[in-house]
Amino acid sequence: MAIELKDLAPLLLKAERTNGDVDPSVLTNVLRGGRVANDRRKELLQVIERHPVLSDRDMMYRNHDERYNFGIKKAFHYIKLLQEGGYTDPVDQQILYSAMGEPTAIEVHRSMFVPTLENQGDDKQRAKWLPLAKNYKILGAYAQTELGHGSNVQV
Known part of the structure; x- marks a missing residue:
């Protein structure tokens, strides 16, 4: 049985990652605007993940009417979250909105x-x-x- 490149790819990638000298957490912090900004992003992602409506990402499994109605509901809860949580910073708002995973109304x-x-x-x-x-x-x-x-x- 011949070994093909597609079979080796996961093994080669794993070896490269093991032998690499780049700390993924340092690189992530650099790409995300620094450690403080990345920690803030993680906090905001958790806010969405804990929310019963905003964490729902099953829009593709809904029909048109369900998607429309749920999208309105999601927009309502997003606005309510901003107001009740005091999220006035535009960067925080964008992180929260993006974390919902899909556009709303x-x-x-x-x-x-x-x-x-x-x-x-x-x-x-x-x-x-x-x-x-x-x-x-x-x-x-x-x-x-x-x-x-x-x-x-x-x-």
């Missing part, structure tokens, strides 16, 4: 609406709308026409 609000207010609003607009948007008192949306966006709209 507030993804457009977080990724497009708030940054648009921050980057395109004047001082007066930012003063009025950003606190409302960042505290989820208002939710932003996105709309576009179908013309010119590859939907094959015909005249």
Whole structure:
């Protein structure tokens, strides 16, 4: 019986890891912004893992209606977690959101609406709308026409 490279790959990888002189924990801390930042990230991941709703990652096993309804529920619990936990730091918020494992109904609000207010609003607009948007008192949306966006709209 001939040994193929695919059979050796796990053994070769294990040997390389054993003989390597790079400490994985040091490398992880470097890649994650330092030990303090990495420890904070781990704490926040635990917050999501302990949460009965936010830790649920079974969206792919739900039908469309179930996914929609559960996504709304997950967004509600995420906002509630931020407010009750006092998570105001944008980095903490992003770590918590990413730890949920999938986008929710507030993804457009977080990724497009708030940054648009921050980057395109004047001082007066930012003063009025950003606190409302960042505290989820208002939710932003996105709309576009179908013309010119590859939907094959015909005249």
